[in-house]
Amino acid sequence: MRRSALSRLHPASSYALGGSILLLAFLTKDPFSALLLAAGAIAFDGEVSGAPFAAKRLAFFAALTALGAVTNPLISHRGVTVLFYLGASPVTGEAAVYGAVSGAMLANVILWCEALFRVLPPDAALVFPGKVLPRTTLVFTMAIRFVPRLMTRMRQARAAQAAFHPEHTLKNAFLALQTGVALTLEECCEIAAGMEERGYGAAKPSRYALYRFRGRDGAAVFLTLLLTSLSLAAYCLGAYRFTCYPVLARSGHWAWYALPAFLAFLPAAAERKEKLQWRSSK
Amino acid sequence: MALLEVKDLSFSYPGGEKKALDNLSFSVEEGELCLILSPNGGGKTTLLSLLQNRGDLPGKRSGHVSFPGGAPRTALLRQDADLALVTDKVWRELAFAPENRGLPTEEIRLRVAEAAGFLGLEPLFYRDVSSLSGSEKVKTLLAAFLADRPGLFLLDEPASTLDPLAKRDLAEALNRIRREGGGTVLLAEQTCDPFFAEADRVLYLENGALLFNGSPREAARFLLTTGRGSFVPESARLAFSLGEKETLPLTDSEGKRALSALPYTVAPLPRVKCAGEALLSLRDLSFRFEKNAPDLLSGLDLTLSRGEIVAVLGKGGSGKSTLLRLLSGELSPVRGKRRLAGGAKLAYLPQDVRCLFEKETLEEEMLSVSSPEKVREALSRFDLPPLAGRHPLDLSGGERQRAALAKLSLIRPDVLLLDEPTHGLDGGAKAALAALLTRWKQEGAGILLVTHDAAFAAVTADRCALLFNGEFAALEETDLFFRELHLFTTPTARVTDGKALAPEEVKAP
Numbered sequence: 001m002r003r004s005a006l007s008r009l010h011p012a013s014s015y016a017l018g019g020s021i022l023l024l025a026f027l028t029k030d031p032f033s034a035l036l037l038a039a040g041a042i043a044f045d046g047e048v049s050g051a052p053f054a055a056k057r058l059a060f061f062a063a064l065t066a067l068g069a070v071t072n073p074l075i076s077h078r079g080v081t082v083l084f085y086l087g088a089s090p091v092t093g094e095a096a097v098y099g100a101v102s103g104a105m106l107a108n109v110i111l112w113c114e115a116l117f118r119v120l121p122p123d124a125a126l127v128f129p130g131k132v133l134p135r136t137t138l139v140f141t142m143a144i145r146f147v148p149r150l151m152t153r154m155r156q157a158r159a160a161q162a163a164f165h166p167e168h169t170l171k172n173a174f175l176a177l178q179t180g181v182a183l184t185l186e187e188c189c190e191i192a193a194g195m196e197e198r199g200y201g202a203a204k205p206s207r208y209a210l211y212r213f214r215g216r217d218g219a220a221v222f223l224t225l226l227l228t229s230l231s232l233a234a235y236c237l238g239a240y241r242f243t244c245y246p247v248l249a250r251s252g253h254w255a256w257y258a259l260p261a262f263l264a265f266l267p268a269a270a271e272r273k274e275k276l277q278w279r280s281s282k
Numbered sequence: 283m284a285l286l287e288v289k290d291l292s293f294s295y296p297g298g299e300k301k302a303l304d305n306l307s308f309s310v311e312e313g314e315l316c317l318i319l320s321p322n323g324g325g326k327t328t329l330l331s332l333l334q335n336r337g338d339l340p341g342k343r344s345g346h347v348s349f350p351g352g353a354p355r356t357a358l359l360r361q362d363a364d365l366a367l368v369t370d371k372v373w374r375e376l377a378f379a380p381e382n383r384g385l386p387t388e389e390i391r392l393r394v395a396e397a398a399g400f401l402g403l404e405p406l407f408y409r410d411v412s413s414l415s416g417s418e419k420v421k422t423l424l425a426a427f428l429a430d431r432p433g434l435f436l437l438d439e440p441a442s443t444l445d446p447l448a449k450r451d452l453a454e455a456l457n458r459i460r461r462e463g464g465g466t467v468l469l470a471e472q473t474c475d476p477f478f479a480e481a482d483r484v485l486y487l488e489n490g491a492l493l494f495n496g497s498p499r500e501a502a503r504f505l506l507t508t509g510r511g512s513f514v515p516e517s518a519r520l521a522f523s524l525g526e527k528e529t530l531p532l533t534d535s536e537g538k539r540a541l542s543a544l545p546y547t548v549a550p551l552p553r554v555k556c557a558g559e560a561l562l563s564l565r566d567l568s569f570r571f572e573k574n575a576p577d578l579l580s581g582l583d584l585t586l587s588r589g590e591i592v593a594v595l596g597k598g599g600s601g602k603s604t605l606l607r608l609l610s611g612e613l614s615p616v617r618g619k620r621r622l623a624g625g626a627k628l629a630y631l632p633q634d635v636r637c638l639f640e641k642e643t644l645e646e647e648m649l650s651v652s653s654p655e656k657v658r659e660a661l662s663r664f665d666l667p668p669l670a671g672r673h674p675l676d677l678s679g680g681e682r683q684r685a686a687l688a689k690l691s692l693i694r695p696d697v698l699l700l701d702e703p704t705h706g707l708d709g710g711a712k713a714a715l716a717a718l719l720t721r722w723k724q725e726g727a728g729i730l731l732v733t734h735d736a737a738f739a740a741v742t743a744d745r746c747a748l749l750f751n752g753e754f755a756a757l758e759e760t761d762l763f764f765r766e767l768h769l770f771t772t773p774t775a776r777v778t779d780g781k782a783l784a785p786e787e788v789k790a791p
Contacts, residue, residue, distance in 0.1 A: 153637070179636075190360065194368065206381055
């Protein structure tokens, strides 16, 4: 996980912002929103991981968009602007734009998922269920350890038993599985005894909050919710409506694009602000 | 004031002919570090379980355990620290007990911060517990216990898998816990270093009976005069063998001072050389656990020959066990090759020897491999006949290790890979193992062992290697290897300034 301004926020703030951007990336079907969101993601990648990395992400976005633009007209022949004929089938400009927008949408979702995955602490996702269902969250974190433990025990058992049962047969594999399961279950009993000794089940559990919810987290959540609500309202009112067929057409005022632009560039702007503050403090 | 009083405590497991604990009486003062020593199966684990008031321990119990000032909260750290870790992150582990007690968030935050800071756990705070080394796991657990504020710490061989430096770290942490944290510590151990000199009191158990209860210096005298020298620090053993009977040194520095005033000669141990053709060779062997991680093992070259014992030493987490897992075929190298001579039979003793057992009793386990006569001989060699009817997984740590070695001894492999073979073994069992390995070597086996036990390696190995930063920092003949080292060497070498490697080499003139 890379340290960034976003990862330093409370998970409630960082996940709200990330979730809102992803929601918009899923919903908006117009090329302008797609370009704004992609630019935000690439700018954020550039701030966190450097310009060469951002250039690679830009190339990825361009490639996926181009792939959509090339493949869709081969399948769909809708649209009125015929660019040329491939055999007897017309290749239309509208179908190419539709494919490019679809490719850009898919690229956006991937870009943002990857960018967020790189900076957000994965265990922070457990903050929310941990508050409501502390025991279930504990079982989940224990299960995370159980599966690799069982796999390791099975591999160890097979390696240790190979001197006595060298053949690679199903029977010997089953023997290793049997030993692995028996050991893991026995270990689970010991773990359970240890948990009881450490107070598990003794009282109604409380919750340790690794992350503090500070004023700036509140401000970030407020801003995110405000921008997301306004963007969704604008979306429902048709501010970002864009149609490809039969001809390319858009409606709504250009000013509405300020909302997704603000949201998409917020992570990169926060990153830049931290960098400037760091430099001025030196 | 006594924190704990034990009076006439006896205990027998169901179906057990002899008592696991036999009429024990002793008391422990508040803030003491009490070291409990005993041979394998001497009753250490049973005693700690009873002191922890485990009502579910099946068996017959008599006598009393009382806490005059009121029963304190107890924390029990078992032999395998990995099994005491419940969650996936270090910080979650520290918060586990306070959360379960339902404490307010702010108090948990304070306790977690205090415990982590006290034991210097900040660099590990956000780490996955699965990525921790053995000593880091023990330290994490101690901090997790501290956050629960227990009055009594019960530790069951916590250092058995730790390297010498990590053991010293643990001894220091325990000292801080009792001196500054106000805790009382009962520490059951097989090996005495480095806890012996730090202890306020030593209890010695044998066959469930308490044979000694007193100060470390008195304990050293008692153990040496009654032929139980393997339980005392080597400095005391050396001084005692050279005629010092009164003021026995307990630490390396005391031992150095004592030996400088005592005349002695050094007769190096005879080393039987019988190395033959190559059995196992590694060329440029490299490994890492994750694609983008640095190599854990990087470009290792080694040839193991018939009739040779090679020991690999190194700090915990340096990749020693991983090397054996690669050689056993459990893991595959990312680069390089491992070549086993054609037709050679390979056997592997993993660190967790329970992987070797498949049957309901130890006897069945052995009979599934060899004839009754050979089984009888193997059981006798490791002093196991009384345990033949027991389930292998019900044996104590040291007994289980002996049982695994006995099972391996039945198949006579050409190449033997041993991961911490002395783990949990008492002095007698270690000597038996050393003799057995030497015999196998003379019969033509090639043995590669990884160990923290420098003294064992010095006595058994022909060549030794130090694994550091993924490479063999040194790979030399044993005598040369240990004489070149100053810190990772044997206790005897430290006390004699490298003149001798084992107490057996030091003689009175």
